[in-house]
Amino acid sequence: MATQHSRSAARIMMAPAVILLLGWMLIPLTMTLVFSFKKYLPLRGGDLGWTGFDNYVRFVSSSAFWPSVQTTLIIVGGVLLITIFFGVLLSMLLDQPMWGQGIVRILVIAPFFVMPTVSALVWKNMFMDPVNGLFAHLWKAFGAQPIEWLSDLSLFSIILIVSWQWLPFATLILLTAIQSLDSEQLEAAEMDGAPPLSRFAFIVLPHLSRAITIVVLIQTIFLLAIFAEIFVTTSGAFGTRTLTYLIFQRVLESQNVGLGSAGGVYAIILANIVAIFLMRIVGKNLDT
């Protein structure tokens, strides 16, 4: 039973952590907001004064803005589709009793432990390289012309690389969900004569919906900020410039802190729109 006294003591003891965490978030956020209203060019003498909404207008009216939003959404959507589809498949497969299950599970999870930069380099140089890559050799073995993955199918290639990395995460969460499925329910349905597809659609999938929601939410948060894979493979060329990458180019390549900060604020807004949208549509599942 907490007394008035112990409650205020708890508040005092928690205060440093709360203040630290608030500062941790608020200081960078405030700085981004302040810079976004300034003409701040480090290589041209630094802070050149306030400019009002100029940076915001310039960022949105630049020809690169809408394509970059579109690219971001395509990548996020593509990766989500692939990881959830194959995640469900793999998790059901891994749930089956089989020989060497432990090893297979570790192998499936392995990509998650590889750093994004490393995995992007490995994919770029070992698989997708049109001269030395594994795919090029495969294609040639069948007498076909190797595909120039990163330039001809650039967006698909990046979705593929990122999906490979996030599939283990989806699989892992979905596998735990599947393991918690009551097998008696499935057996009862089977005895009632429900075919496998119906059993999947009416029992397994609804049971997984909560896990899928978690996968969608968590992955979306990380995928909106995807950067390393693009930096390593295409450097934003061939229509793979996401919003994050555009901001990076504005701040660090063009050395325009004000413009980049305005882009950062847009990114926060976009992330929030996507998050609210997701919460509305799929978040309902979390309540049940």
Added chain:
Amino acid sequence: MYLKNALRAVTALTLITTTSAFAETITIATVNNGDMIRMQGLTEDFTAKTGHTVEWVTLEENVLRQRVTQDIAAKGGQFDVLTIGMYETPIWAANEWLVSLDDLPAEYDKDDILPAMRAGLSHSGSLYAAPFYGESSMIMYRTDLMEKAGVTMPDAPTWSDVEAAAKAMTDKDNEIYGICLRGKAGWGENMAFITTVANSFGARWFDENWKPQLDTPEWKDAVSFYNNLLTSYGPPGASTNGFNENLALFQQGKCGMWIDATVAASFVTNPNDSTVADKVGFALAPNKEGVDKRSNWLWAWALAIPAGTQKEAAAKQFIEWATSKEYIELVASKEGWANVPPGARTSLYENPEYQKVPFAKMTLESINAANPDSPTVKPVPYVGIQYVAIPEWAGIGTAAGQEFSAMVAGQQTVDEALAKAQANTAEEMEAAGY
């Protein structure tokens, strides 16, 4: 016994205090290139000579550029010596971010620094960074493939010679590609090369009033030629190849020719890494018939001191040590002449030992053929050969690089790429207040 030990301790203490009164610890930011890694290994020599100790912050090129730019722009004071390129030096010097190196002692022999390097690292007549190593670009070609194809490479070829040789050597069925060139987007990747091609076709980035010139016929000729050369005789996926990718292809024997940085010469002729080490010839970067500028660039990694450092004297001593003639001899004595930092000092090229290195002569000729003050035929308002030394260049160059990369990949025509690059450049320049 006790007395002896006490005496020893006192002597040691005195030694430590007296040396530490003069000795300082300087922090140096540098790039993770082979020559710089070697320099770190030799730091003991510097410490032995001066008593100063050194802390290294070694970073990848792009990261280094961002870190030191942020540090110096925000006056962070993290570093006492910076490794910067020829692009940054005049811009930073103009902002008064760097300490002038004009007062280095006479025995340092500043006049020994190659004139092209001094020009590129100076601002209004004062030297602001000392070249650690310098480079130009040149043609590296396979002598065996040229012989097999029955063509010869003159020492000073034209673009027609290069195209003919590329055509003759290309054998796509056996994965031999006539020419490997940069196609990967980036101001320091494909744009470095494309800008030099443009120079050799008489094109320029800006006219005297800073108006972008990418809509001129010279640019169209240059970019069309580059695009045709690379798509007809280049390796597949050339639009994603940068320096490292092309180096690997050349070392594997898949390129007939490669036009790139002179420092690559020591990598392609190193038998440990290269399968074609003994079959490489060198020639000057080409020009177009009738145009009096070659397509070679000029670059230096140089050491500079940020204004406001507390340890300016020690930092100067370090720069003196690392870019001196003695340092070159030190490396030569430990690692051989082929591994000394090239392209910085005239005396190196007068050294008979160094003249035996196969690429020494062509490197010097290439460097001497470059003039950052006058990169192309027509007058320009900027300094720089494969870049334009203004702060906006990195953004402009990279955006244009992406258009040309998409062009090489076959996703847009030469005209479309040039029109987009022109529009974006005009937009950026207007925003920057030109």
